[in-house]
Every structure is written in structure tokens, then in C-alpha cells.
Amino acid sequence: MLDVRLYMAQRITALLMAPLVLGHIAVMIYAVQGGLSAAEILGRTQGSVLWFLFYGTFVVAVSIHGAIGVRTVLYEWGGIKGMLLSVISIALGLGLFVLGARAVWAVTFA
Amino acid sequence: MPSDVLKVEIQRGSLEASHTETFEVPAYDNQTVLDVVSWVQQNTDPTLSYRFACRVGMCGSCAMMVNGVPRWTCRTHISKVLDGNKVNIAPLRNLPVIKDLVVDMDPFFDKWVEAEGVHHGTLTRHDPIAAIDEESAARKTANAGIECINCSVCYAACDTVTGNEDYMGPAALQRAWTLLNDAKDEGRNAILDAVSGNGGCHNCHSMGSCTTYCPNELDPMSAIAGLKRETTKRFFGRGL
Numbered sequence: 001m002l003d004v005r006l007y008m009a010q011r012i013t014a015l016l017m018a019p020l021v022l023g024h025i026a027v028m029i030y031a032v033q034g035g036l037s038a039a040e041i042l043g044r045t046q047g048s049v050l051w052f053l054f055y056g057t058f059v060v061a062v063s064i065h066g067a068i069g070v071r072t073v074l075y076e077w078g079g080i081k082g083m084l085l086s087v088i089s090i091a092l093g094l095g096l097f098v099l100g101a102r103a104v105w106a107v108t109f110a
Numbered sequence: 111m112p113s114d115v116l117k118v119e120i121q122r123g124s125l126e127a128s129h130t131e132t133f134e135v136p137a138y139d140n141q142t143v144l145d146v147v148s149w150v151q152q153n154t155d156p157t158l159s160y161r162f163a164c165r166v167g168m169c170g171s172c173a174m175m176v177n178g179v180p181r182w183t184c185r186t187h188i189s190k191v192l193d194g195n196k197v198n199i200a201p202l203r204n205l206p207v208i209k210d211l212v213v214d215m216d217p218f219f220d221k222w223v224e225a226e227g228v229h230h231g232t233l234t235r236h237d238p239i240a241a242i243d244e245e246s247a248a249r250k251t252a253n254a255g256i257e258c259i260n261c262s263v264c265y266a267a268c269d270t271v272t273g274n275e276d277y278m279g280p281a282a283l284q285r286a287w288t289l290l291n292d293a294k295d296e297g298r299n300a301i302l303d304a305v306s307g308n309g310g311c312h313n314c315h316s317m318g319s320c321t322t323y324c325p326n327e328l329d330p331m332s333a334i335a336g337l338k339r340e341t342t343k344r345f346f347g348r349g350l
Contacts, residue, residue, distance in 0.1 A: 075274065
């Protein structure tokens with residue numbers, strides 16, 4: 001069910017996410033000082049290549065990592081196998097990517 | 111002994127139609143779970159099916175679930191597992207039941223072969239025997255796992271096997287790991303390919319039941335972690 005390629009994809013995305021999560025939490029703590037407003041957030045992110053890459057990478061990593069993790073749960077706990085398992089996991093990964101990518105695009109270059 | 115008579119619940123029948131029967135067995139000093147099962151078969155119900163051979167923890171054929179825990183019945187003193195004067199005995203988990211306490215071990219052994227748990231030699235009988243350095247790190251790693259006697263206790267204890275029928279399980283993967291570290295075995299790539307597939311070492315969740323329940327006190331979980339390390343090294347060695 002989990003071959004070496006899926007295993008490596010999940011581990012590498014985990015390694016990518018570790019610093020991104022820390023950065024995300026640090027910015028959250030920094031950003032809420034003195035109240036939070038949409039204007040303040042957009043002021044930081046709009047037109048920023050850095051934030052686009054930061055959250056863009058994050059979204060790609062989450063989509064791959066989460067889809068593989070849920071795939072394992074569906075197989076071992078849900079008994080879903082074969083083509084159906086692949087279709088659900090790929091749909092989940094794409095769904096996460098679309099949701100995340102839309103949000104990243106909206107706060108940077110939209 | 112809390113009582114002179116033991117109440118022994120034994121699972122009977124096949125997996126499709128199993129039921130539990132309770133037998134009364136006289137308690138003795140120095141009585142193993144296997145002694146209890148044998149007493150039932152010899153004195154109460156000769157149709158009770160079970161397996162054993164050596165009775166001293168060498169052959170690996172008498173493993174059963176005792177109060178829900180996989181154990182060698184020949185090396186388990188009944189006084190250690192009694193709940194009051196009761197004990198429940200069932201066939202090994204994660205394997206198809208043939209009858210009563212006898213399971214079909216084929217899936218277990220098929221997975222040993224699937225994991226390349228076979229000798230990959232390159233020498234012939236005309237070559238000198240390969241010299242083994244007993245002090246080398248690889249030999250020590252191999253030695254740590256070679257006392258496995260294929261009893262399937264780890265396989266029965268593994269929750270990942272329960273949820274994932276393709277998973278090779280701890281014993282097969284540990285054998286692959288010992289061969290990978292054996293200077294006499296030349297099957298490195300075949301082994302790493304075999305344990306990198308759908309049912310391979312990457313399915314292990316490191317829950318550790320194999321290591322907890324191994325009656326020989328082996329550590330299959332660490333062996334599987336070793337396979338994960340070696341396959342990862344090879345993955346990066348080949349380039350992304």
C-alpha cells in the first residue's frame with residue numbers, strides 16, 4: 001500500500017513543512033500584536049514573491065503529505081482498496097491544493 | 111494456585127463458524143499452557159486440534175493467543191496468565207484458522223519468500239567458505255536477528271498486519287534485514303527492491319508490538335527501521 005516512493009514523498013514533505021510551520025507560527029504571534037486586520041495582512045503579502053513562495057511551498061507540501069496520510073487511514077481502517085483508494089487520495093490531494101493555492105494567490109498576486 | 115480446577119476457554123471450529131467451549135482442567139504445579147491444552151485433548155475431547163513439537167521453545171509451532179496475547183504456550187506457565195482460575199486460549203491472530211487452535215501459516219511463510227528471505231549465494235561448492243569477521247558491525251547487526259524461529263508471535267501481535275493484508279510483517283522483514291547485513295549474502299538489491307514494494311517495510315508504523323511480544327527477545331521493529339534507512343539511502347543515491 002505504501003511503497004518507497006509514497007513513503008519518501010511523505011517524509012520529504014514533512015521535512016519541508018517543519019520549518020514552514022515554525023515560520024507560520026512565528027508570523028502569527030508577530031502579526032496579532034496590536035490587533036489583526038485584513039489590511040495589515042494584505043499589506044505584508046500583496047505582491048510579495050517571498051510570501052508567495054513560502055505559502056505556495058507549504059500548500060504543495062500539505063497536499064502531498066495529507067493525501068498520503070489519509071490514504072493510509074482509508075486503507076487500514078476503512079478497507080478501501082485499489083483504484084477507488086487512488087482516486088480518493090488523488091482527489092483529496094488536488095482538493096487541498098486548489099483550496100490552498102486559491103488562498104495563496106488571493107493574498108499575493110490576485 | 112488459586113483453585114484446584116482451571117476453567118479453560120478454548121476457541122473451537124473454523125474462522126467462519128467459531129465458538130468457545132469451556133473445559134475444566136485439574137491444576138498442577140509447573141503446568142504450562144501447552145500442558146493444559148494437551149490435557150484437554152488427551153482426557154476430555156480428542157477432537158481438539160492444536161500444534162506443538164519440541165515443548166521447549168525451539169521449534170516455534172505452539173504459538174497461540176492466551177488471554178488475547180500471542181505467546182509460546184510451551185514456555186508460558188499457566189499461573190502467569192490465569193485470571194482467577196480462568197484462561198482463554200485462541201488460535202493466532204492475523205492468520206486463517208484451519209480448525210480450533212491450528213492456523214494456516216502459508217501467508218506468513220509466503221511473505222518470508224516475498225521479502226527475499228532466502229539465501230542469495232554466488233559461490234559454488236568448489237569455492238572456499240567465505241570468511242566472516244565476527245567483530246564487524248554488520249555481523250553484529252545480523253546476529254541480533256538470526257535467532258528467529260518463525261513462530262509468528264510478532265505477526266500475530268502486529269496491528270499493521272491486521273489492517274493491511276499485503277504487509278509482509280515483522281518476521282519476514284527482520285529476516286530480510288539479517289540477510290542484508292550478512293557478508294555471505296549477495297542479494298542486496300533484490301532485498302531492497304522486495305522490501306520497497308506495496309507490502310514492504312515502509313508500511314510499518316513503528317508501534318513496536320513485535321519487539322514487545324517476541325518470545326526470543328528480538329527486536330524486529332529496529333530491523334525494519336534499518337531497512338527504511340537503507341532504502342532511503344538507496345533512494346537518494348539513485349537521485350531524485
